[in-house]
Amino acid sequence: MKFIHKYGAPKRFYQLAGTFIPWFAGITAVLFVSGLYLGLYWAPPDYQQGDAYRIMFVHVPNAWMSMMAYVIMASFAATGYIWNIRLADILARVSAPLGASFTLTALVTGSLWGKPMWGTYWVWDARLTSELILFFLYVGYMALQASIDDARRAAHASAILAIVGVVNIPIIHYSVYWWHTLHQPASLTLTNQPKIYATMLIPLIVMSLAFMFFYLTMLCVRARSEILLRERHTDWVRKLVEGKP
Amino acid sequence: MTWAQFLSMGGFAFYVWSAYGFTAVVVVLNIVQPLTHKRKVWQGLRRGLDDGEEERHEEAE
Numbered sequence: 001m002k003f004i005h006k007y008g009a010p011k012r013f014y015q016l017a018g019t020f021i022p023w024f025a026g027i028t029a030v031l032f033v034s035g036l037y038l039g040l041y042w043a044p045p046d047y048q049q050g051d052a053y054r055i056m057f058v059h060v061p062n063a064w065m066s067m068m069a070y071v072i073m074a075s076f077a078a079t080g081y082i083w084n085i086r087l088a089d090i091l092a093r094v095s096a097p098l099g100a101s102f103t104l105t106a107l108v109t110g111s112l113w114g115k116p117m118w119g120t121y122w123v124w125d126a127r128l129t130s131e132l133i134l135f136f137l138y139v140g141y142m143a144l145q146a147s148i149d150d151a152r153r154a155a156h157a158s159a160i161l162a163i164v165g166v167v168n169i170p171i172i173h174y175s176v177y178w179w180h181t182l183h184q185p186a187s188l189t190l191t192n193q194p195k196i197y198a199t200m201l202i203p204l205i206v207m208s209l210a211f212m213f214f215y216l217t218m219l220c221v222r223a224r225s226e227i228l229l230r231e232r233h234t235d236w237v238r239k240l241v242e243g244k245p
Numbered sequence: 246m247t248w249a250q251f252l253s254m255g256g257f258a259f260y261v262w263s264a265y266g267f268t269a270v271v272v273v274l275n276i277v278q279p280l281t282h283k284r285k286v287w288q289g290l291r292r293g294l295d296d297g298e299e300e301r302h303e304e305a306e
Binding site: 040041045050052054055058059062097098101105108109113115116218222224225228229232237241 | 251263265287289
C-alpha cells in the first residue's frame with residue numbers, strides 16, 4: 001500500500017512518465033517499422049489465403065489490445081473505486097479512448113479480412129458480436145465520464161460500468177470454442193505449440209509488441225495532460241507552469 | 246519482386262491496403278488528438294496563471 005501511495009501520487013507519476021515517454025515512443029517506432037517490413041514483405045504468402053492473411057498482422061494485435069486495454073481500464077477503475085486512488089481514476093479514464101480505437105480497428109480490419117475469405121463483411125457470429133459489444137462498452141464508459149462534471153463522481157459511476165463489463169472479456173475469448181462460429185479459434189495460446197509457422201509468428205509478435213508500446217506511450221501522454229488539468233490549483237503545477245513560460 | 250507485384254498483394258490489394266490504411270489513420274489520430282489536447286491544457290494553464298497574477302495586482306491596488 002505504501003508503494004501505491006508513493007508511486008500513486010500524480011506528481012510522481014507525471015515526472016516518471018515524462019522520463020519514460022521518449023523511450024516508449026522510440027521503441028514503438030522501431031517495432032512498427034520492423035513489424036511492417038516483416039509482415040508485408042519478409043513473410044511469404046499463405047498457401048491457402050495468399051497475401052490476404054497479412055491483414056492478420058494488424059487485426060490480431062488490435063483485437064488483443066482491445067481486450068487488454070479493457071482489463072487494464074477496469075482494474076484501474078476498481079482500484080480507484082476501492083482505495084480512492086486518484087491516479088488510478090485518471091489511468092482508467094485515459095485508457096478508454098485507446099481501447100475503443102483498438103476495438104474499432106479490430107472490427108474494421110476483421111471485416112476487410114472476412115470479405116475475401118468468408119464472402120461477407122459481417123456476420124452476427126458470437127466472436128464478432130461480443131467484440132462489437134466491447135466497443136459499445138467503451139463508448140458507454142466514455143459517455144458516462146463525459147456526462148458527469150465532478151471527477152470523483154464520474155470515476156465512481158463509470159467504474160461500476162467498467163467492472164460489470166469485464167464479463168464480456170471471457171465471452172469474447174471463449175466464443176470461438178463455446179459456439180460454432182465462422183471465426184477461427186486462436187492460433188496462439190500460452191499452453192500449446194503455436195499453430196502457425198515462425199515466418200508468420202515473428203511479424204505477429206513484433207506487431208503486437210508495437211501496439212502494446214504504442215498503448216503505453218499514449219496512455220502516459222494522455223495521463224500527464226489529465227493530471228495537469230486536475231491538479232492545476234496545486235503548488236507543484238503552478239511552479240511547473242512558471243518554470244516553462 | 247517488383248513494386249507493382251508488391252502493391253497488388255496477390256490480387257487482395259483493396260482489402261490488405263484498406264486494412265493497413267484504416268489502422269494507420271487510427272494510429273495517427275491517436276497521436277495527434279492527445280498532443281493537441283496537451284497543448285490546449287498548457288495554454289489553459291498559462292492563461293490561468295496570468296489571470297491569477299491580474300487578480301493579485303487588483304488586490305494590491
